Amino acid sequence: MKLNKEMQGEQPGGKGKVSAVRSRKFKYGALATVITILFIVAVIVINMIASVLGDRYPLKVDLTHEQMFQMTQESIDFLQGVDKDVNITVLASESEFSSINTYYMQAATLIKQYGQYSNRITVDFVDTAQNPGILNKYDTTTEKLTAGSILVESGDRHVVVDTADLFNIEDSYIKSSKAEQAMTAAVLNVTSEDQVQISILVGYEEGDYTGFASLLKNNNYNVVEQNIVSDQEIDPNSQFAIIYAPTRDYTEEAIQKLNDFMSNNERYGKSVLLVGSSNQAKLPNIASFLEQWNIAMDGSLAAELNTNYLFQASYLYNFCDYGEEAYTEKLPNTKIPVAMPYSNRIEVLNTDM
Numbered sequence: 001m002k003l004n005k006e007m008q009g010e011q012p013g014g015k016g017k018v019s020a021v022r023s024r025k026f027k028y029g030a031l032a033t034v035i036t037i038l039f040i041v042a043v044i045v046i047n048m049i050a051s052v053l054g055d056r057y058p059l060k061v062d063l064t065h066e067q068m069f070q071m072t073q074e075s076i077d078f079l080q081g082v083d084k085d086v087n088i089t090v091l092a093s094e095s096e097f098s099s100i101n102t103y104y105m106q107a108a109t110l111i112k113q114y115g116q117y118s119n120r121i122t123v124d125f126v127d128t129a130q131n132p133g134i135l136n137k138y139d140t141t142t143e144k145l146t147a148g149s150i151l152v153e154s155g156d157r158h159v160v161v162d163t164a165d166l167f168n169i170e171d172s173y174i175k176s177s178k179a180e181q182a183m184t185a186a187v188l189n190v191t192s193e194d195q196v197q198i199s200i201l202v203g204y205e206e207g208d209y210t211g212f213a214s215l216l217k218n219n220n221y222n223v224v225e226q227n228i229v230s231d232q233e234i235d236p237n238s239q240f241a242i243i244y245a246p247t248r249d250y251t252e253e254a255i256q257k258l259n260d261f262m263s264n265n266e267r268y269g270k271s272v273l274l275v276g277s278s279n280q281a282k283l284p285n286i287a288s289f290l291e292q293w294n295i296a297m298d299g300s301l302a303a304e305l306n307t308n309y310l311f312q313a314s315y316l317y318n319f320c321d322y323g324e325e326a327y328t329e330k331l332p333n334t335k336i337p338v339a340m341p342y343s344n345r346i347e348v349l350n351t352d353m
Contacts, residue, residue, distance in 0.1 A: 207245030
């Protein structure tokens, strides 16, 4: 009887077959629906996990020819050794900052990697239109926060990276990015235990030193400006004092301040860097100061006769080699030429000192 019932169910047009087919369709249809739902849920969960991980870890692959969105290994190694809490705040929303152009998008991508490669660094984008009070956090006569700038903080130390510091700009156009150098230098600046202070001396109609000062700051120097006319002394906390292309000669009072700085209460160990200018006037007092410290400078210009070292065939705009290994032992690339345009000739008076 059982066999007969099964055979009846197999007869063409039998009700048993219709019921069985419908049952299979329902079963497989329901299974497909469940699989689809599970797949959608899985995709959502994966996207959620990827989003969370992507904010914290560098999961993206840079396929650009020059790896312009990828941080160098040197910076990665440095960041993984940071042992202080650092807050990086971009004073703009991420969408606004990234949408300006490709260079800004690359900078935003790179800045976020600082928080991904170090668990001691946090990165935030703050819309100043919705949070205008943040612009007043460090509002002083010499420092002001502006929309788009980047604030790097650690403890009681901070550095403001302007957007102009992120790029190499020529004729008001961005030519290339230096965002990694600027940001890594800023993190180093606020976390370094040993930071050398430099005083740039003003008061005698000096040349424009803003680019030079920016270069020093980006390489972890604490740069302070001092007026050698009105200040009582050159800050003894400074290791270097820089005289940047003055167009007027120093007075005897200013020269005495230089000598006091150099002697350092007979402990010495200080340095003065004089940046000359090809069109500066005679500076007899400064020249006399240099002679006291064993250097003579007669104002003549050094000309290069080897055509392999000339730039645009100019004998006064030349490149030079490093003379001693002491200058190159800490350089990552010693093949980059050193430009020495319109150099003044100097003479060491006593080589036995």
